[in-house]
Amino acid sequence: MLSFVIRRLLLMILMMIVISMVSFVIIQLPPGDWVTSYAAHLRAISSPASEATLEALRERYGLGEPVWRQYLFWVSGFPRGDFGIAMSMQDTPVADLVLPRFGMSLLLSLSTLVVVLGLAIPFGIIAAVNRNGPIDYLFSTVAFFALSIPSFIVALGILFISVFYFGAVSIGGLYDAQYMGEPMNWAKFKSTLEHMPGPMLAIGLGGLAGTMRIMRGNMLDVLSQQFIETARAKGLRERVVVVKHAARLAVNPIISRVGIHLPEIIGGEVIVSVILGLPTLGPLFLRAVLAQDMYLAGTIIMLFALILLIGNLLADLVLAWSDPRITYN
């Protein structure tokens, strides 16, 4: 097992290297560079810059260099914790921009994941146990709608309701306006928690419905297996049979799906955060890509990739712990 983890970690490093290259190249693919979009921006606010200024900027950021040299320059800073500077944001170091938002992203994604699983699994069990009963149909109908509403519509709906029905003053955000720019402290954290249910609903609703349906299917599968009858034949209570014997096995495919589910959550988080104006990586990423701010965008892509890889590794480990038939070596 230990050797498996070590091998996976080594593989992860390799993957990260490949991802860093690919993402860097992809960001550079569209015609032009940050200076081009910067010049367009200056023209738009009618103070066009001279060719000479633009050339100087290109020189300064090394944008004229071949892509591989720019890449090497970027990654050579990683060991020092230097992820380059965000040209589109007054040369702020990328690390300073990204770190606090990374924390928020992680908090939001993980809480969404936990809540989604925490609700989807019991709902799936209840639906399966009441198969073809009123509760099952109710759950299925609700899940059907939840699955078909895109997350951005949910986010807009939340905005709408909070403004017009609850008279929210500050639209969006993940904490009260007064904490803006403050470092994380207890009060800010509490405010953050209070603001989270809305975004979590928008991000997680589809996944909740989907996971519930899958859990229901798994349960029906498992409940028809022979060992369930063995458990009943022992004289166990039906509740024990359902939870300890059926759900315990039915949950395994859900665990292995968490790895697949993570990109959905991260993708949903980007869209929803842009709409609700959340201080997470999503909106920053969108801005960076639009401005062709390659170091910033590249770093965020790498962080997303890192979350995915770690998430998948953890899911595999939990699955191995949960299902004794699985051995890694």
Place this chain on the structure above:
Amino acid sequence: MTDGSAAATSRQLLRVDDLRVEFDTDYGKVCALDGVSLAVEEGRTLGIVGESGCGKSITARSIMRLLPQNASITGGSIHYSAPDTAPVDVTALKPNGATIRQLRGNAFAMIFQEPMTSLSPVYTVGAQIMEAILLHTDLNRREARERAIEMLDRVNIPAPEKRVDAYPHQLSGGMRQRVMIAMALSCSPRLLIADEPTTALDVTIEAQILDLLQQMQAAENASLIIITHDLGVVAETADHVAVMYVGRVVESGTVQDVLGDPQHPYTRALLHSVPRIGAKARLSPVGGTVPSLLEMPRGCKFAPRCSVAKSICHSSEPPSFALAGGRSVKCWLHDQGGGTGR
């Protein structure tokens, strides 16, 4: 089936009378069991034989009250009477209620056909055996584990103190069936039901498992119901036999009587290929096909396939006629008193 049988009978432990089980299906109600009667004596073995789909498993599950959700017991009774407790009618118990749960795994235990899937893949065999022990006895975890190891040892599993921590997928089919037997017997049940315990196993293992079942049964003085397709298994293990055909017991009696001198044409057809009792033989196909539960013939259900059917056989169903020696036969050929049938 009539009671009051001859000399060698001991006390009845379980008595099924006129049991009727219906299924709610997409095509309407179908009657899977229609008037099944049988009795199991203390410390004895009853074999139930019959072609696939004739209701053997449904009979066993009715006793355990483990019927599928769309099934219901619509008539008859299942009386269980242990020597030191008041008799209970199992059919009258609340499904999944405390009383039936107290009986399951404790007074009644069951072993299933598929050893590969009868155990949960995520718990060790020890944990699964202990579960029943902890539920039905006062033993604590350590003692229950001790008992589990002892049971594994008794079913001849080598290195039981190691195997107790093994997962089912680490054991062969034969080993798993031994674990099932150990689990079933861990609370010293009065009645053990084995539903085709060896069908999924190869022949050498089959013999070992049957031996083991009998040996354990003798040691515990438990009663055994063994369900099988295989007349050889019945001849080898059972004291009494009930032959089933589409949800009915068509002939029952001692193994010597029924297999040695079959009275029902169906039993004869089943035995046709067996040259003598004790020889192993699978059921050879009987001419014709089993009628569907949805399209039952009006009279005797076997009449369309029967070579000696009379006209009455096609028009009305025969009752069970009692013969000497506690036997009974559900066939008009044995109508001596001009019975009218049910």
